[in-house]
Amino acid sequence: MSYFCEKFKAIRISSTVGMMQYSGKWLAKLNTLLSGLVLLSLLSTSQLHAQDGEKLFKANCSSCHKVDQNMTGPALKGVQERWAGKEELLYLWIKNPNAAIETGDSYVKNLYNEWFPKGGLMPGQAVNDEEITAILDYVKNWEPPVREVADTSTPDAVPVERGLDTTWLFIIVFILLIMIFSLLSVRSSLNKLQNSMRAAEGLEIVEEMSFAEKAKIFLWQNKVYVSLAGIFVVVYFVVSGYEALMGIGVYQGYTPEQPIAFNHTLHAGENGVACVYCHHSALKSKHAGIPSANICMNCHKGINQGRSEAGTAEIMKIYEAVGWDMENQKYTGEEKPIQWVKVHNLPDHAYFNHAQHYVVGEIECQECHGQIQEEYTVAGQYAPLTMGWCINCHNETEVKMEGNGYYDEIHERLKKGGKEELKQYLEDGTITARELGGWECAKCHY
């Protein structure tokens, strides 16, 4: 079974690559999940015909229909049975729903009455009869995909943290300790034996020196090495103590548990969703913002299943938050805000603006947040967010001035009226944030 799963993953990924090649739209990328599932079903069915049907289904129907579930439109499973005897009408309905309604057929009327309030009237599809047949065949032969069962504990494959394997170390130390103790006990037994022999012979018993006395003598004899070692120990503690103190308030690596185990690797990495699609306020505002749940619904209105049971459960949490009734495909109006845990916490007296850095400075998100699309599942703090870290970047980063009317004006003023000491900034051909005042207090503290 696990072999099968591996194989399936490989197929799915290759299909992902294929999809990405012919479609640049991220929306299409999100469909990879579905495509993977569908591919699996193809293993059991044969015809090339149905494969066309799949393509056609995805291109024309999948944004509103699913095979086994109601979405904006009804589930298509069993459509032929439902329209039995009215095949022609069905074809007409797909191509031109208005015309189908005008025939006055009662089934069409009921269908319209039931579904129009939920999602509006289906637009006519630009497909010919042959293609419709292919789609219907595909629907007929569709089978639910086999679920991944590999990992149900976490919603997504969290890479296992590989710490140093210390088991062997412990075993070696243990054996060594046993050897040392045995040797010591052998030695003391020998001493006792010797003393008892001397006692038997009436000789003076040699008193064993205490450990402390021996240690003193040893230390005195090796005083140069001992003092060197002592200095080393003191320096070590001072340095590590200093570092520990400097680390107070620095929460690098802080990865709290979140109410929804949102997977950045899956969304931003595999599916290639741009960071600012969800964190769109980074384009305008100081906050990148935690996306509001309605943004999730842009995609998850359609994608209601995760890759695993647990993944689906996480999606259900979004539905609960926005009050989405999946059965009836409508919002109930009962909203429960999601209480996320804030990861990046700047002190109140430090001002940071995402738009300034992302839009004007053209800094990639990854510079401060790490390769979140590859490494992080749940968001964590990548950068130390210390002031030293901030100003270091301000010192090195060149200001992106080209084509920006604001800087053109500033540049003109500098060339025209600037004093010599400012003109030296122009010498090396680059102007860093620091040279424009990026190290000044009131740029971030007010």
Place this chain on the structure above:
Amino acid sequence: MANSKKYWVGLEELDETKEFQEAQQNEFAPEGKSVDQFLDETDLDKTSTNRRDFLKFLGFSVTAATVAACETPVIHSIPYVNKPEQITPGLPTFYASTYFDGVDYGSVIVRTREGRPIFMRGNSEHGLNRGVNARINSSILSLYDSTRLQGPKIAGEKTTWGEIDQKLGAEISKIAENGGQVRFLSGTNISPSTAAVVERFSTSLGEGVFEEVTYDPISFSSIRKANEASFGSAVIPDYNFYDAKVIASLGADFMNSWLLDTEYTSRYVDRRKPSGEWMNKHYQVESRMSLTGSNADVRMPILPSQEGAFAVALHNEVAKLTSGSRLSGTSSEGLPMEGITALAKDLADNRGECLVISGSNDPDIQIVVNSINAMLGNYGSTIHTNKEVFLNQGSEESVQQLIKDMKAGKVDALIIGSGINPAYSLPNADEFVDAMSKVKVLVSFSGSEDETASRCTYLCPDSNYLESWNDLKPKTGHYALVQPTINRLFDTRQFQDSFLKWSGEEMSYHDFIRGQWSLMHGQTAEAPILFEEFWYHTVRNGTVSIEETTVLWEGEFSYEAAQRAASRLKSTSAQGYEVELYTKVGIGDGRHATNPWLQELPDPVSKVTWDNYIAMNPGDLEAEGFNMHLSQEKPASLVTLTVDGKELTLPVIPQPGQKKGSVSVALGYGRGQNNENIGRAAYRTKQYGGYETDADGKMIPIGKNVFPLVTLKGGSSIYKTFGATITDTGETFPIASTQIHHTLMGRDSVVKETTLSVYKNSPKEAYNPPHQLAAHEDGKNIKKDVEEFSLWEEHPVANVGHKWGASIDLSTCIGCGACVTACHMENNVPVVGKDEIRRGRDMHWLRIDRYYSSDMSLEKGAEQGMGIIETYGEMEIPEYDNPSTVHMPMMCQHCNHAPCETVCPVAATTHSNEGLNQMTYNRCIGTRYCANNCPYKVRRFNWFNYKAYDKFAEVNPSQDAMARMVLNPDVTVRSRGVMEKCSMCVQRIQAGKLEAKMKGVPLRDGMITSACKDACPTDGIIFGDLNDSTSQVSKEVADDRTYYALEETGVRPSVSYQVKVRNV
């Protein structure tokens, strides 16, 4: 997704936990002790903690704190579930709206962040006004008043709106059926839609049941009455200050409280620029030193009782010059006849281009003033006869009639509107309260359980105007909209919605307004064709002007009426002091008494905060033997003012310019006599926090209510009273004043002033000579410009990048204080309360210095052979009777050679490459060297943790969970032990630059404004980039009137001032 936003203070409120409910009842956290209190205790040595224990505790707590600090605090963040399209977290959203509370009117732009209004400025683009006054811009804090009524109540018990509608509906329909009487007592209503709603309610009750009574706490009914007598029409015409070359105001405080003051101030200062086409000449005749009077070119102090005689004398002088008919009946004894003749000549020389107004509520005086204006031909030019002002519709007669009816049991139900508080502000409030008990059904729309509402059965709290829809029509042809800027904080309901509901309508008031406006839209030709477009255009702009004129009166002016009025104007002669009652710039008629920003706003003239007092001429004060020099350690004398058998005990302060023989007392104080839950800032606080209480344990209101001193003369409220005696109680009372020095003592480098003729006819050197310093060169003593001396190297900010600066025109600044409260709002400036202000620890980043002229000068002293110390001693004393006054806004001057920067041991205050003097709180260790070294004394030290220390729990809004919502999230809330000062709104500068960078366009002038500039109703403050040669501020700085305060110190400020020019 359904949009059903709800705001909670916290999760505790959501869950309604028991602890929360208890805590909510108990408004203030359990009392703790401050370090000061602890050390003050005398039995400190009796404590069981010995030194060793103390060290143990210290060691333990340090370790515990260190360990605790290592843990990551968990901070939750809750995004929108369904984010509204127009809101981006971190970015402000702006709404145009309008403030009208029955008294003050102003168009405003409200800035909101994440749905919370946090700043307000005047809507100068579309409104009548430019800026708005301090009362209006501070109203944003009143929105977050946690003592507002949080939901409807019946007989003191919380209830639901459904229950109110049902029970009250049943009561009222029963009254209507039985032919009873329902009265609606409301403030002035200028909303056409509200009038229609009230009409609808009236109709629903059937004929003869309902009647509306309009009540203004401060009445201007005399203007309407006078126009009725003079022209046969009880209206208020629209005054045109813009075209008036000479303005004679007989006690009208038109910069503060007179009719459409926000508009008049803006139009008045349009003509105060000496470089303009012409400059108006402003005469003020008054007994107290008002804000308007302090800005007048010529001020004539008279006794309150002389007002009528003055008007008649002026009338007769004008009549002489315009061949009008003279009035008789009063004597001109004791009047400043010379001044009157000069004024009359000025008026007659500018016939049709001058304006005479009166602030008196005596119709007879107003009739005489009408006659003067008629003789001068001002009707039709400076007084529009085709435009009406709809403000101040109140009528004292009908209110008194209502009280009589109530007493007689003729009124079955009384509905009291929001924004009025008759049980507090009626001269005969006691009578009204008695009469209330005779009314079966008492309904109140008041937003808080004030003096009146607490006596009503049905409390139907109206929403704050920032949560409401409304339309307003302040004058003919001008319409404005009020739109909500926040979802309702509490379970309140607009009273119009209540009326609609009670009339059986299902429509919301918003839809109702739209319906009304669609009718109006049909009648206007200029408006966009589609109603939707017209509506959204108006919502966006806040106002719309529609061509419409009315004919105010058909009749000719009646001189007989003036003759009759003059004969009634007998000058009152009574022994003792004459008392004038007025409303303050800060708290108005008392409705703002609970607003801590306004309580802390120094009175523009007296500079006293947190109190009301008797203002007396210093000469009289000296003669009475009261305390003259008030300061931190020198309290004011507490005196008893007795008039008409009423006694008031108040402190007395010297007020230069107050007419000898008269005193003035502000209305609007003494709110909450019975400890009504009106607001945290309304009561006197103790030195270490907590409220002062009297013998019965009741909180003591700030100041005394002087409304009972208002008299009714022939149906008009008269705000003056005669024959008062003032006796010393022998006690003293501390006064918190932000300025205890009154004159400049000859420091001509602080304020420069000149007259219009000198300005027009002389070179710059005559009125703005460059400051020169003595130097020794080539064996000679010479004078060199200040520029040539410098201790420091130049900051390389000139001509490169930006250099932020401001120019303040002392000619247009009227000292109103709107900038002070705007600065509070923008920069989270803490409110510190009376005790701290008294100690000189006020935190205002921007203050307005007020200086009086002195009789003495160095030259005069030399002439009289006085010693130099004696001369300076005399110069410290302001002119007692009629000083000229100057207002000077003072904030951090952002010196380019800043003395504060060089003395900071930790480089917490540094210079930016944009010319800003930066203050970095997180570096500051609080040595206060910088404040010591600042020549302008604009640096403020955080002596306490104002946001947590319980001394400030009652006064500082940031200690209230609800009021904290007003804090600007872009500005740090400073903590104890750091310096702070004006940052030139660096957060706005940074945001403005970012906006330009993101758009990729050069920064244009006007994209960035400081909060004080935003607030200024007179364009007295201009802010901008000095390196941008096209900016307005560069042009202002290049003006001949520009000078720098204390230029001789060589600190090279970025803030410049312009010489004050008086038109004398």
